[in-house]
Amino acid sequence: MTAPSDKRDITFPSLPSIDQGQLDEAWAEAARQSAEYAPGERRALKERIKQLLKEQDAVLVAHYYTSDDLQQLAEETGGHVADSLEMARFGNEHPASTLVVAGVCFMGETAKILNPEKRVLMPDKRATCSLDLECPAEPFARFCDAHPDYTSVVYANTSAAVKARADWVVTSGIALPIIKHLATQQEKVLWAPDRHLGSYVQGRTGVDMLIWPGSCVVHEQFKADGIKKLHEKYPQAQVLVHPESPADVIALADVVDSTTGLIKASLNPEVQQFIVATEPGIFYKMKQASPRKTFLEAPSGGLGGSCESCLRCPWMAMNGLRNLARVLETGDQEITINEDVRRKALLPIQRMLDFAKQQRITMKDKGNA
Ligand code: SF4
Numbered sequence: 001m002t003a004p005s006d007k008r009d010i011t012f013p014s015l016p017s018i019d020q021g022q023l024d025e026a027w028a029e030a031a032r033q034s035a036e037y038a039p040g041e042r043r044a045l046k047e048r049i050k051q052l053l054k055e056q057d058a059v060l061v062a063h064y065y066t067s068d069d070l071q072q073l074a075e076e077t078g079g080h081v082a083d084s085l086e087m088a089r090f091g092n093e094h095p096a097s098t099l100v101v102a103g104v105c106f107m108g109e110t111a112k113i114l115n116p117e118k119r120v121l122m123p124d125k126r127a128t129c130s131l132d133l134e135c136p137a138e139p140f141a142r143f144c145d146a147h148p149d150y151t152s153v154v155y156a157n158t159s160a161a162v163k164a165r166a167d168w169v170v171t172s173g174i175a176l177p178i179i180k181h182l183a184t185q186q187e188k189v190l191w192a193p194d195r196h197l198g199s200y201v202q203g204r205t206g207v208d209m210l211i212w213p214g215s216c217v218v219h220e221q222f223k224a225d226g227i228k229k230l231h232e233k234y235p236q237a238q239v240l241v242h243p244e245s246p247a248d249v250i251a252l253a254d255v256v257d258s259t260t261g262l263i264k265a266s267l268n269p270e271v272q273q274f275i276v277a278t279e280p281g282i283f284y285k286m287k288q289a290s291p292r293k294t295f296l297e298a299p300s301g302g303l304g305g306s307c308e309s310c311l312r313c314p315w316m317a318m319n320g321l322r323n324l325a326r327v328l329e330t331g332d333q334e335i336t337i338n339e340d341v342r343r344k345a346l347l348p349i350q351r352m353l354d355f356a357k358q359q360r361i362t363m364k365d366k367g368n369a
Pocket residue numbers: 065104128129130131157216217218219244279313314315316
């Protein structure tokens with residue numbers, strides 16, 4: 001990717017491109033995981049996983065974008081299905097000595113950063129994220145060094161090494177309140193890596209922000225024209241949009257929010273139809289809570305990051321029952337992080353968690369909890 005610059009002619013480092021080979025590799029593993037089961041295989045795998053979780057004092061934490069099977073299994077075994085902030089919080093508070101994180105690598109790393117004494121396993125730790133890939137630690141650190149008067153705020157979808165260099169970590173659910181808070185301190189913000197979420201937050205706060213030009217290969221695919229056409233067919237539908245989507249898609253939204261926020265919005269008893277612009281794994285929770293409602297996938301360009309006919313995240317799709325059972329048997333996908341990096345990365349994450357806690361206390365005091 002060529003080095004882009006912002007309106008002030010600030011040049012960003014050259015970013016690595018996400019090549020089709022990386023995506024093909026992820027899709028190949030995803031296909032192995034979702035290959036048709038032999039009769040009784042799915043049930044046997046689930047029973048085996050349940051037994052192994054018990055034997056190993058392990059708890060399963062799954063992201064909303066993983067398969068229905070994994071979300072269901074997490075719920076049935078006393079684990080949790082959540083967004084990345086909630087996954088980290090749950091793992092931190094749960095007494096199990098092993099955390100099994102079904103999601104992508106930065107989620108496993110965040111769990112390890114918060115729980116150094118616990119063993120953290122993932123079904124396949126090669127499962128990455130385009131945002132993480134597009135924000136390597138060294139260029140990010142150099143860019144921070146070149147702009148020392150900016151407070152660095154990184155999205156959770158980054159490596160431990162990038163977090164270790166940041167002042168704050170945020171998730172999509174808490175990005176806006178934290179940037180608003182920084183605005184009250186007259187801080188200027190160096191934001192990385194998602195350009196769409198960065199622009200959205202910048203537009204809502206007016207804060208002076210340098211925005212790293214990374215993007216999510218899934219959300220980048222949503223197309224405003226397609227959503228408008230679908231909305232003409234379903235005029236009663238509300239449009240729910242994740243803020244990693246392009247600005248013209250966000251402009252069409254009735255609700256712009258994190259995955260958890262979008263699930264909450266889908267509970268609105270006044271609305272029966274929704275056009276949803278985020279990874280379709282989220283439909284498991286939406287349909288579970290509102291089985292009679294209609295949930296429609298927002299149309300996409302159908303190229304690049306996602307397969308031609310769907311908007312699944314290739315790396316989330318690498319998580320399956322087969323590799324989950326295998327990792328519980330072998331333990332070979334354990335997350336490890338250099339202790340110095342872990343300690344440094346903990347500080348901006350803890351800052352976010354403390355801010356979130358303080359916000360909940362404030363909301364409670366105001367009677368809004
Ligand atoms: S959906 Fe996008 S942001 Fe989420 S893990 Fe996949 S590539 Fe990363």
